[in-house]
Amino acid sequence: MSKLNFPIQVFKFCPRCGSARIKEASIRSMKCPDCGLDWYFNMAAAVAGLIFNEKGQLLLTIRAKDPGKGLLDLPGGFVDMGENADQALRREIKEELDLEISTMDFMGSYPNQYLFSGVIYETLDLVFRCKVDNFDNLSAGDDVAGYIFKNPDKIDIQEIGLQSIKQIILKLQSKS
Numbered sequence: 309m310s311k312l313n314f315p316i317q318v319f320k321f322c323p324r325c326g327s328a329r330i331k332e333a334s335i336r337s338m339k340c341p342d343c344g345l346d347w348y349f350n351m352a353a354a355v356a357g358l359i360f361n362e363k364g365q366l367l368l369t370i371r372a373k374d375p376g377k378g379l380l381d382l383p384g385g386f387v388d389m390g391e392n393a394d395q396a397l398r399r400e401i402k403e404e405l406d407l408e409i410s411t412m413d414f415m416g417s418y419p420n421q422y423l424f425s426g427v428i429y430e431t432l433d434l435v436f437r438c439k440v441d442n443f444d445n446l447s448a449g450d451d452v453a454g455y456i457f458k459n460p461d462k463i464d465i466q467e468i469g470l471q472s473i474k475q476i477i478l479k480l481q482s483k484s
Contacts (some may be wrong), residue, residue, distance in 0.1 A: 323347065351419070351430045355397040356384035356473065357438040358415065358480070359407070365457035366480070369404060372453035375423050376469020382435075382476065383452070393434045403450040407443065412436040416479075420472030433472045 322330040322340040330347075333339035338347045359367040368380045383404050387396040394412065401407050415435045422429045448454050460480045468474045 319347070349430065351432045352422075353387040353393065353396075354385060354420070354422075354431045354433045355387060355393050355400060356382040356433055356435045356476065357397055357401055357409070357412070358382065358435065358476075359401075359409075359438045359440055361443065361457050363457070364459065366460050366463070367405075368456050368458055368463070369448070369452045370454040370456065371469050372448075372451050378453070379469030380456070380463070380467045380473075381469055382473050383455075384433075385451075386431075393436075397436055397438070400450075401438070401440075404448070404452045405455065406445040406447050406449060407440050409438045410441045411439040416476075418472040418475050420470060422470070431472070433476075435476055 319330055319338055321328055322343060322345055324345045325340060325343040327340050327342040329342055330338050330340045330345075333346070336349050339345070340347075361367065367383065369383050371377050371379055371381050383401050384397060385400040385404070387393060388399075391399070393414075397412065398409050401409055413436060415437050418433045418435065420431045420433050422431050446455070460477070463477050463481070465474050465477060468477055
């Protein structure tokens with residue numbers, strides 16, 4: 309397990325009782341000596357889709373927001389409460405690109421760190437190879453500024469905004 313890389317001072321007060329005495333208890337938790345709260349930092353689940361067109365080109369999105377604003381990404385996002393990974397990916401692809409996934413196959417998982425509002429969130433990105441039967445409605449929406457199809461071997465890793473997505477693309481490139 310890697311050491312958490314976010315500043316512990318994010319929690320200055322206990323979220324249950326308001327005590328300022330909450331302290332780091334372990335590499336992944338904090339404890340309040342006043343009310344006994346044990347607060348664990350767990351990973352957030354996220355999903356990403358590998359979608360190819362009929363030419364074998366990978367569909368990449370252009371991030372509209374930080375982290376990585378203006379850089380390339382895979383379509384996807386965070387899993388909402390009560391969703392499973394399949395539901396989350398179908399929702400995200402619809403929101404971001406107005407596409408419907410016909411089939412998907414799990415390809416692997418990648419740890420990531422996602423800096424948002426000054427807090428680093430530890431995430432586990434679940435990657436699926438997706439089939440889309442019809443690209444007619446393809447359009448950028450939600451937090452996507454645009455999209456592009458690229459041959460996987462022509463993708464410049466420096467143009468990718470998130471570390472986990474870089475690793476996914478590198479693995480994809482090593483198989484081609």
